[in-house]
Amino acid sequence: MKAGFVGLIGLPNSGKSTFMNLMIEEKVSIVTPRPQTTRRRVHGIWSSEESQVVFVDAPGLVTSKPGLFDFLAKEAKEVMAESDVLVAVLSLDLKSAEEAESIIELIAQAKKPWIAVINKTDLSAFSHRILILRTMLLKYNVPILTLSCDNKDLFLKEVRPQVLEVLQKLLPESPAPLYDPELYTTENIRDMVCEIVREKCFLNLKDEVPYTIAVRPIEFKEEAAPMPRINLEILVAKDNHKGILIGKSGQLLKKIGQESREEIQKIMGTKIFLGLHVSAREDWYKNNRIMKELGYHHEH
Ligand SMILES: Nc1nc2c(ncn2[C@@H]2O[C@H](COP(=O)(O)OP(=O)(O)OP(=O)(O)O)[C@@H](O)[C@H]2O)c(=O)[nH]1
Ligand SMILES: [Mg+2]
The missing domain is CATH 3.40.50.300 (P-loop containing nucleotide triphosphate hydrolases)
Incomplete structure (x- = not known):
């Protein structure tokens, strides 16, 4: 093959x-x-x-x-x-x-x-x-x-x-498939969920704010009752970005949460609890530790 x-x-x-x-x-x-x-x-x-x-x-x-x-x-x-x-x-x-x-x-x-x-x-x-x-x-x-x-x-x-x-x-010849043919990605569910939230942030924001947004899990309990419990942190790079992302009386973050939840529920095939927490970390992308935690890191 x-x-x-x-x-x-x-x-x-x-x-x-x-x-x-x-x-x-x-x-x-x-x-x-x-x-x-x-x-x-x-x-x-x-x-x-x-x-x-x-x-x-x-x-x-x-x-x-x-x-x-x-x-x-x-x-x-x-x-x-x-x-x-x-x-x-x-x-x-x-x-x-x-x-x-x-x-x-x-x-x-x-x-x-x-x-x-x-x-x-x-x-x-x-x-x-x-x-x-x-x-x-x-x-x-x-x-x-x-x-x-x-x-x-x-x-x-x-x-x-x-x-x-x-x-x-x-394509080169191969004795066998490289991955289980049933799989359509090697991405894990946590990363996919964080990416969906980052996408909804990008889609709902204007100006330069979204480029410096990152999303990481705080709590990811797939087995929680009565439904999976997911809490994520949305990192912004400037203090004033926090307010922009949250929006007037929290409306924008709520919208991001709703749109994300709908899509995550589709891929997980179950209703979920989704909590989004915005925190400002000044220029997080210049911080090696945070970059590493986010997977934005090369070994060599
Ligand atoms: N009109 C039109 N828009 C397209 C087409 N393909 C993609 N787009 C749009 O182009 C934009 C960028 O698409 P992406 O798939 O995110 O592009 P990308 O190359 O992955 O971008 P990066 O991840 O930023 O490198 C989105 O708004 C898409 O909907 C197309 O064939 N026609
Ligand atoms: Mg792309």
């Missing part, structure tokens, strides 16, 4: 997480309209009798800056190093052609089999860019798929089979 890791590499906001979720037909990676949503690599698994594709969703590539951004850049590069096949996720709403070119060059330099995905083709105002990107890719002689993640039904019916066919040709 064929099995391997397929790393999704691209600029922030190009649609990597949306693409992975659609490929495996499960929501594993959080998606928001903001760049730099994904912070850690997330595995999404697609299995059949003959093959297993382990998608590795990575943070968008950003120029290295200290702290959190430095972690994101390293994380994306590690994903490139560890993958068997790479997918360059390019989107039509990119800021400049140079940005796309630098991603393509970086991927080509990795000397691994790769394909290019040109995403967001539904944005018709940018249709002319399809040709620009195709021309840019010509010299690499790699498969190019133009697609949109906007129409789920069409994606599942037409796009997904094409992507899988192309990827299966590039």
Whole structure:
């Protein structure tokens, strides 16, 4: 059989997480309209009798800056190093052609089999860019798929089979699947729950506040009666962000809590108790201990 890791590499906001979720037909990676949503690599698994594709969703590539951004850049590069096949996720709403070119060059330099995905083709105002990107890719002689993640039904019916066919040709031979074919992710439930809350924070906030939000468990009792008991801490990096997140008479935090609970209940298949506690830790992303606790940490 064929099995391997397929790393999704691209600029922030190009649609990597949306693409992975659609490929495996499960929501594993959080998606928001903001760049730099994904912070850690997330595995999404697609299995059949003959093959297993382990998608590795990575943070968008950003120029290295200290702290959190430095972690994101390293994380994306590690994903490139560890993958068997790479997918360059390019989107039509990119800021400049140079940005796309630098991603393509970086991927080509990795000397691994790769394909290019040109995403967001539904944005018709940018249709002319399809040709620009195709021309840019010509010299690499790699498969190019133009697609949109906007129409789920069409994606599942037409796009997904094409992507899988192309990827299966590039995957290495393997004596057995890499993971239990029943699994669709290697993420654990705690991490998924924290990510859902971070997504709802991002979706409900404006300005720069959400970039510096992190969520971690305080209490996670799946066996509690009468229902699982989950208390989470939402870390903000500035004291004044706390009030913004909580909102007037707690309305915003309540809304974030309700939206999160609904989604968590769906994936856990049971009603839950969810408590959210906001605390300010000045510039937590510069604090190695907190970064490590949050899993934003590299061994080397
Ligand atoms: N119009 C349109 N929007 C899309 C498409 N694919 C993704 N999006 C939107 O683009 C935004 C970013 O999507 P994500 O999947 O979070 O992008 P990402 O590449 O994972 O971003 P980072 O995690 O920040 O690197 C979201 O608002 C998506 O709904 C598409 O094909 N068309
Ligand atoms: Mg993402």
